[in-house]
Amino acid sequence: xxxPEVHLDPECWLxxxxxxxxxxxxxxxxxxxxxxxxxxxxxxxxxxxxFCAKKHAIRCSAFHEHLNLFERDRAAAYFSEKEQGxxxxxxxxxxxxxxxxxxxxxxxxxxxxSNPDLLEQRIGRLDRIGQLETIQIHVPYLQNSSSEVLxxxxxxxxxxxxxxxxxxxxxxxxxxxxxxxxxNDLNISRESLIESTQAxxxxxxxxxxxxxxxxxxxxSCRQPKADNLVEQVETEEKANSLASYFQLLLExxxxxxxxxxxxxxxxRPSEHMKHSYFPGLNDEGNTVTLDxxxxxxxxxxxxxxxxxxxxxxxxxxxxxxxxxxxSVGLIKVKGLKPGTLLLEAFYTLNTIAPKAxxxxxxxxxxxxxxxxxxxxxxxxxxVNHNALNGLSQPLKRKVAIQVIEQVKxxxxxxxxxxxxxxxxxxxxxxLDGIERVDQLLGxxxxxxxxxxxxxxxxxTDEIEAFDLLSNKIKHHIEKSSLQLQGxxxxxxx
Numbered sequence: 142x143x144x145p146e147v148h149l150d151p152e153c154w155l156x157x158x159x160x161x162x163x164x165x166x167x168x169x170x171x172x173x174x175x176x177x178x179x180x181x182x183x184x185x186x187x188x189x190x191x192f193c194a195k196k197h198a199i200r201c202s203a204f205h206e207h208l209n210l211f212e213r214d215r216a217a218a219y220f221s222e223k224e225q226g227x228x229x230x231x232x233x234x235x236x237x238x239x240x241x242x243x244x245x246x247x248x249x250x251x252x253x254x255s256n257p258d259l260l261e262q263r264i265g266r267l268d269r270i271g272q273l274e275t276i277q278i279h280v281p282y283l284q285n286s287s288s289e290v291l292x293x294x295x296x297x298x299x300x301x302x303x304x305x306x307x308x309x310x311x312x313x314x315x316x317x318x319x320x321x322x323x324x325n326d327l328n329i330s331r332e333s334l335i336e337s338t339q340a341x342x343x344x345x346x347x348x349x350x351x352x353x354x355x356x357x358x359x360x361s362c363r364q365p366k367a368d369n370l371v372e373q374v375e376t377e378e379k380a381n382s383l384a385s386y387f388q389l390l391l392e393x394x395x396x397x398x399x400x401x402x403x404x405x406x407x408x409r410p411s412e413h414m415k416h417s418y419f420p421g422l423n424d425e426g427n428t429v430t431l432d433x434x435x436x437x438x439x440x441x442x443x444x445x446x447x448x449x450x451x452x453x454x455x456x457x458x459x460x461x462x463x464x465x466x467x468s469v470g471l472i473k474v475k476g477l478k479p480g481t482l483l484l485e486a487f488y489t490l491n492t493i494a495p496k497a498x499x500x501x502x503x504x505x506x507x508x509x510x511x512x513x514x515x516x517x518x519x520x521x522x523x524v525n526h527n528a529l530n531g532l533s534q535p536l537k538r539k540v541a542i543q544v545i546e547q548v549k550x551x552x553x554x555x556x557x558x559x560x561x562x563x564x565x566x567x568x569x570x571x572l573d574g575i576e577r578v579d580q581l582l583g584x585x586x587x588x589x590x591x592x593x594x595x596x597x598x599x600x601t602d603e604i605e606a607f608d609l610l611s612n613k614i615k616h617h618i619e620k621s622s623l624q625l626q627g628x629x630x631x632x633x634x
Contacts, residue, residue: 151188186204204240421450480633513562
């Protein structure tokens, strides 16, 4: 009896169901507000959307499982538009999961789900990060019906419309027999059911409060450190470094970019792309933004950060690709004979280890730099990378190829020298990684040992597991090998 309309033709129930007239009046009274209407069945949502659009000229859209992903995105985007968008979005139950509409403040539950967790999910579509107002929940129900019984149980018994309750389904299982009895026979008094539910809710909330570790909560937020982290995040987001870098990256890979709005772009594949694949780029294109608030209010716009897959994977493609891994240049320095060769090489330590070990947490991923001259002398500490950039200038491609052909034997000799020189630095990197393993895992192991002295639940095998984990990580660090990542040949002029 919770969804009586599904058994009737829309022309029949739309004209007879008092909830429909109530809904139209409510929507007209909220004409300047965004309203999300959720019904259990797609047929109900479609019928209501069609009725409101054609009979009452209400700007609205429908969101249900019979639409493909693109059509759902379009419906959600139409609803999210502030000025010319839909006032109302009619959703089936699929709208209660996954989508966020925190820019709306009015929620109409055209029917009620029998599962309290599902009711919380419905409310959660509006109760999200970014919600700036109190959510207004509207629940029309038929008097003397099973819907009224369920509404009273949710509202009076569980207070579910005003306060979240994580143990809703467990409570539903405990009282399902009594609840179903009252819903099937409306003559049965539900006062006893509501009182029992209230008492049980109070008991569960008390138990949940008692279960909190207050000392842990007091120490869970170190406010000065938290404020510093927030400030760093805000500074990073305001910086233009990501915008300028990513636009250069798109140009390098041949991806078309068109300005959408402030700090937002539309990205599309082009015929001039270096590769047929670009991470996360759809055939129809993507709309991206650096504005977090805009991304939160628009499901169809992706929020770009340094951790976004499109950015991270495209950076990886650039690093692992051949482009930019070698260069040839000229250098002018007093005292350096013309024709003298300098070779700058960059290496990384790579290890083949199971992902679960998180070896990169301990072994530094910082590139190891080496600068050698023809005599085999290591000049890495004498001239740093930035200083070398200021002293050198690139050669044209054709000239660089001719130079390489002439000095190839010397370059091969320089590379062998660089490989032998870099081995010492690599050993130090490995020792630093092993020391970091002892610091981090050793501290965690010691914490468990101390905790075991007064907590019998700490097992000895848990402590021994740290030794096993530590040995595995150290083994992979010791077996890590150097990999050449980039070369720059400089010729004195």
